[in-house]
Amino acid sequence: MHSPISVSPVWRRPTSPIACRFADRDVDLLVVGAGFQGLSAALHAARAGLSVQVIEAGDIGAGASGVNGGQVIPGLKQDPATLHSLFGEEAGRRLNTFAASTADVAFDLIARERLDVEHSRTGWIQAAHTETALQSAVRRNRQWRALGADVTLLHAAETALLTGADGYRGAFFDRRAGVVNPLALTHELARVATEAGAGLVLNDPVTALFQNGSSWQVETRSGRSLSARKVLVATNAYSDALVPKLAQSLVWLHSFQIATEPLPSEFDFILPGGQAVSDSRRILIYYRRSPDGRLVLGGRGPMRAPQSAGDWAHLQRALHRLFPALAKVAITHRWFGRVAMTPDHLPHLHEPAPGLLVAAGCQGRGIGLMVSLGERLARYAASGDASALPLPITPLRAIPLHRFRRIAVAAQIARYRLLDGLER
Ligand SMILES: Cc1cc2nc3c(=O)[nH]c(=O)nc-3n(C[C@H](O)[C@H](O)[C@H](O)COP(=O)(O)OP(=O)(O)OC[C@H]3O[C@@H](n4cnc5c(N)ncnc54)[C@H](O)[C@@H]3O)c2cc1C
Numbered sequence: 001m002h003s004p005i006s007v008s009p010v011w012r013r014p015t016s017p018i019a020c021r022f023a024d025r026d027v028d029l030l031v032v033g034a035g036f037q038g039l040s041a042a043l044h045a046a047r048a049g050l051s052v053q054v055i056e057a058g059d060i061g062a063g064a065s066g067v068n069g070g071q072v073i074p075g076l077k078q079d080p081a082t083l084h085s086l087f088g089e090e091a092g093r094r095l096n097t098f099a100a101s102t103a104d105v106a107f108d109l110i111a112r113e114r115l116d117v118e119h120s121r122t123g124w125i126q127a128a129h130t131e132t133a134l135q136s137a138v139r140r141n142r143q144w145r146a147l148g149a150d151v152t153l154l155h156a157a158e159t160a161l162l163t164g165a166d167g168y169r170g171a172f173f174d175r176r177a178g179v180v181n182p183l184a185l186t187h188e189l190a191r192v193a194t195e196a197g198a199g200l201v202l203n204d205p206v207t208a209l210f211q212n213g214s215s216w217q218v219e220t221r222s223g224r225s226l227s228a229r230k231v232l233v234a235t236n237a238y239s240d241a242l243v244p245k246l247a248q249s250l251v252w253l254h255s256f257q258i259a260t261e262p263l264p265s266e267f268d269f270i271l272p273g274g275q276a277v278s279d280s281r282r283i284l285i286y287y288r289r290s291p292d293g294r295l296v297l298g299g300r301g302p303m304r305a306p307q308s309a310g311d312w313a314h315l316q317r318a319l320h321r322l323f324p325a326l327a328k329v330a331i332t333h334r335w336f337g338r339v340a341m342t343p344d345h346l347p348h349l350h351e352p353a354p355g356l357l358v359a360a361g362c363q364g365r366g367i368g369l370m371v372s373l374g375e376r377l378a379r380y381a382a383s384g385d386a387s388a389l390p391l392p393i394t395p396l397r398a399i400p401l402h403r404f405r406r407i408a409v410a411a412q413i414a415r416y417r418l419l420d421g422l423e424r
């Protein structure tokens with residue numbers, strides 16, 4: 001029997017209380033958005049001695065941080081050699097060192113701060129579904145191993161054993177990666193940030209942001225107003241018109257997810273080691289087990305907001321293609337969120353005016369990245385030293401014909417889906 005459908009993610013929210021507070025005087029750093037980025041920046045800035053206020057439009061985890069797949073994967077979308085050639089020897093090396101460390105930073109934070117977050121660090125399998133994809137895995141493995149990373153290649157049989165799915169040619173296996181409960185991580189980051197002294201206000205969008213002499217003034221929908229020396233706009237894929245051109249510098253897509261009911265022991269062959277998996281398709285599918293034993297699977301969804309359970313049907317088909325034994329298992333949860341893409345597939349850092357900081361565009365791989373970037377942005381806000389940042393600060397540029405870009409991307413996704421289907 002199928003249980004009723006929920007549109008909330010399956011992740012447990014910790015019950016530890018979070019004390020919300022609004023600053024009664026000017027602050028050093030005001031953070032707009034309480035996701036991984038904003039909360040990590042708030043925590044580290046408060047620990048560095050700055051007075052900090054976070055303002056969030058919704059509840060904790062209302063953005064991508066609370067609804068994502070919880071796969072903590074180091075590295076950026078581009079392989080180390082590509083980053084080297086894009087940025088040159090010195091900046092490329094610094095960026096690769098940063099990219100290699102992002103999962104460490106997230107897992108170390110969980111351990112050091114004793115966060116109440118279900119997590120395991122059993123690695124990430126990037127499963128190759130074609131010979132070409134396997135050759136990319138070989139190259140990726142070679143490049144990361146040359147940098148000393150704990151990665152390896154898996155044969156087809158090993159991949160089948162670890163995933164429980166047949167048909168993969170082999171895989172790139174990254175032991176630095178793992179899985180977390182992302183909602184718990186967001187909640188717990190909010191808790192430790194507030195305990196470190198940061199003020200936090202929820203359900204009150206920032207509606208205006210303007211320069212006032214050498215400081216910044218923000219106003220919220222409920223009428224709050226605050227002056228800050230510096231502002232970090234950590235709104236990422238949920239950016240609105242607060243910073244001119246920011247929303248137009250990104251293309252946001254929907255990532256959709258489904259979760260099965262908790263699986264009985266007859267399905268213990270699916271991800272027996274608890275790894276995270278992404279496949280190598282152009283429109284990739286990613287999956288993992290949840291702490292309560294469900295299979296959680298995600299992938300791109302329609303560009304528009306979903307209208308019925310049918311909008312998740314492609315994920316259900318992928319689930320059954322990978323795991324035919326799950327055909328009769330109930331899908332209990334369906335949900336979605338936004339992912340921010342940039343034209344060069346790199347995260348972008350901007351400072352459109354002195355003291356106004358923006359980081360956005362994680363291309364769907366933002367847990368380790370945004371926790372780490374938040375820490376670096378806090379260092380930059382405290383010191384003004386741009387060498388704290390792993391990427392150069394670039395001008396904020398709207399994508400030409402932005403309005404039509406989403407249509408073009410939708411067409412591209414449809415084409416890729418077709419090509420992926422032909423390679424099955
Ligand atoms: C379905 C899905 C699955 C994903 N899976 C993975 C995964 O498995 N692994 C991984 O590494 N990454 C994954 N990602 C990407 C990852 O979740 C994001 O990169 C990351 O959460 C971004 O964090 P953030 O803090 O920058 O932004 P967000 O968490 O999106 O936070 C931005 C916040 O800004 C707030 N905001 C917006 N406007 C205002 C305003 N005017 N005033 C106040 N607040 C405002 C929003 O409410 C929101 O809470 C996934 C994303 C989605 C959507």
